[in-house]
Amino acid sequence: MEQEAASRELPGPTGWALLRTLALFLHGDLLSPFERLFDSFGPVFRLQLPLGHDLVMLAHPDAVEHVLRSKQENYVKGSVYDGARLLLGNGLVTSEGSYWQSQRALANPAFRPSKLEQYLVAMTDCTRQLVSSWERGAGPGKIDAQEAMTRLTMAIVGRTLFGLDLDQQSDRAREGFDTALSAIGRRGPANLQVPLWLPTPGNLRFRKALRDLDTIVYDIIGDFRSGQAEGADQTLLGAYLTARNPDSGEGMSDQQLRDEVITLYLAGHETTASLLTWALYWLGRRPDIAEQVTAEIDAEIPSDSPSMEELKKLPHTSRFINEILRLYPPAWTIARNAVEEDRVLGYRIPAGAIVMLSPYLAHRWGQVWPDPSRFDPDRFAPDVARDRHPFAYFPFSLGSRICIGMQFSLMEARLVLALILRRFRVQGLSGPEVRCVAAGTLRPDRPIRIELVRRRGG
Numbered sequence: 001m002e003q004e005a006a007s008r009e010l011p012g013p014t015g016w017a018l019l020r021t022l023a024l025f026l027h028g029d030l031l032s033p034f035e036r037l038f039d040s041f042g043p044v045f046r047l048q049l050p051l052g053h054d055l056v057m058l059a060h061p062d063a064v065e066h067v068l069r070s071k072q073e074n075y076v077k078g079s080v081y082d083g084a085r086l087l088l089g090n091g092l093v094t095s096e097g098s099y100w101q102s103q104r105a106l107a108n109p110a111f112r113p114s115k116l117e118q119y120l121v122a123m124t125d126c127t128r129q130l131v132s133s134w135e136r137g138a139g140p141g142k143i144d145a146q147e148a149m150t151r152l153t154m155a156i157v158g159r160t161l162f163g164l165d166l167d168q169q170s171d172r173a174r175e176g177f178d179t180a181l182s183a184i185g186r187r188g189p190a191n192l193q194v195p196l197w198l199p200t201p202g203n204l205r206f207r208k209a210l211r212d213l214d215t216i217v218y219d220i221i222g223d224f225r226s227g228q229a230e231g232a233d234q235t236l237l238g239a240y241l242t243a244r245n246p247d248s249g250e251g252m253s254d255q256q257l258r259d260e261v262i263t264l265y266l267a268g269h270e271t272t273a274s275l276l277t278w279a280l281y282w283l284g285r286r287p288d289i290a291e292q293v294t295a296e297i298d299a300e301i302p303s304d305s306p307s308m309e310e311l312k313k314l315p316h317t318s319r320f321i322n323e324i325l326r327l328y329p330p331a332w333t334i335a336r337n338a339v340e341e342d343r344v345l346g347y348r349i350p351a352g353a354i355v356m357l358s359p360y361l362a363h364r365w366g367q368v369w370p371d372p373s374r375f376d377p378d379r380f381a382p383d384v385a386r387d388r389h390p391f392a393y394f395p396f397s398l399g400s401r402i403c404i405g406m407q408f409s410l411m412e413a414r415l416v417l418a419l420i421l422r423r424f425r426v427q428g429l430s431g432p433e434v435r436c437v438a439a440g441t442l443r444p445d446r447p448i449r450i451e452l453v454r455r456r457g458g
């Protein structure tokens with residue numbers, strides 16, 4: 001397909017349709033305009049942004065494979081990540097080239113299976129604390145799922161990667177990340193906003209959030225240095241602090257440390273919290289699936305301290321989690337800049353274009369996913385999944401920049417669901433379906449309040 005002689009021009013809106021789409025973006029809503037364009041033009045389209053920026057959306061598996069694997073050297077995290085860099089600096093998500101390679105090599109050992117097994121103890125501890133607090137409550141009542149899951153996943157990152165209890169900071173950090181992520185989201189992929197130094201109300205809020213987060217992150221590093229971390233030399237932060245550049249012999253600067261810590265703090269909690277929030281929601285909406293998952297957990301998880309081996313024996317729970325990540329991939333888009341002009345599926349990709357790969361759209365393409373909006377974990381049964389294109393499903397991205405925390409978060413999600421469902425059932429949720437909005441990650445458009453009903457005693 002890619003060998004066609006002449007390049008086709010990418011389809012996309014023009015004239016009034018283009019202006020209407022841009023006006024919707026200015027409203028801050030990125031998801032629904034992209035969904036409309038996807039419905040009109042299919043999985044490959046182009047959008048001309050103001051100031052000559054070209055945006056190309058690719059949600060076709062062949063195109064995803066092209067960008068993330070076959071021709072990955074042409075697609076970089078260039079200026080399209082400038083908005084994220086305001087928050088994350090030059091950490092593992094935003095850096096590139098040889099610097100990224102050496103930082104990734106430094107972080108990789110912290111995500112090996114033997115380390116995950118160690119983290120399981122802290123993960124279990126944090127989750128048990130939450131579940132016991134619900135048990136002690138006078139009937140847990142309604143819980144804001146996003147808030148509860150964010151608090152939990154933040155605590156887990158603190159204990160596992162930094163060896164610290166971050167409970168005290170968690171409200172301030174949550175507020176800071178929320179403000180910063182929505183400010184970055186509003187800037188959009190072309191980072192189209194007034195410069196950060198201009199004192200607009202939005203900029204002032206964003207700058208305050210960045211200052212607050214910096215204080216939190218430097219406190220984390222300070223607490224760690226002053227010996228407050230548990231098992232310090234076993235943590236990722238410990239590895240960063242002792243790392244030396246093989247050529248210069250120098251350690252990481254405070255700024256480098258800050259960028260890596262804030263990156264892991266954010267990437268390590270926000271996405272998994274989103275996954276767990278939607279999981280609780282669907283357990284309430286689909287009692288049949290909840291029953292199947294709970295029965296599997298009852299059969300395979302005999303105690304409140306499951307082992308890695310036991311957590312691996314949960315095929316229905318894993319399919320359920322995969323289906324959540326199909327419909328609600330927390331990183332709903334993965335963006336790159338095209339370095340040189342290229343051709344994908346016969347279409348011309350201009351040099352410098354912003355190329356967006358959207359798991360959210362790709363996972364809803366009817367040609368790959370029959371009846372795409374139906375919630376159906378059995379799409380991931382081995383005999384159904386076998387013939388699917390290997391780049392059709394990519395909630396954690398694929399290729400060399402695949403998420404470093406993929407196994408960490410999948411283990412965490414199985415564990416958290418197991419420990420909750422051993423004690424509680426999610427009360428049925430009816431009413432209109434909650435929709436999602438793109439706010440940094442994919443979030444519910446209104447709070448998801450769930451009611452947990454006690455299953456059995458301690």
Ligand code: HEM
Binds near residue numbers: 330335
């Ligand atoms: C459901 C959970 C998660 C999802 C859906 C997710 C998704 C992603 C995606 C799509 C990327 C690629 C971004 C890009 O290339 O533009 C990524 C990268 C990354 N993720 Fe995750 N992530 C999750 C959990 C985690 C966790 C738990 C951690 C850390 C503990 C983490 C740390 C990172 C880091 C550091 C990168 C950058 C990796 C690199 O480029 O070397 N993520 N993640």
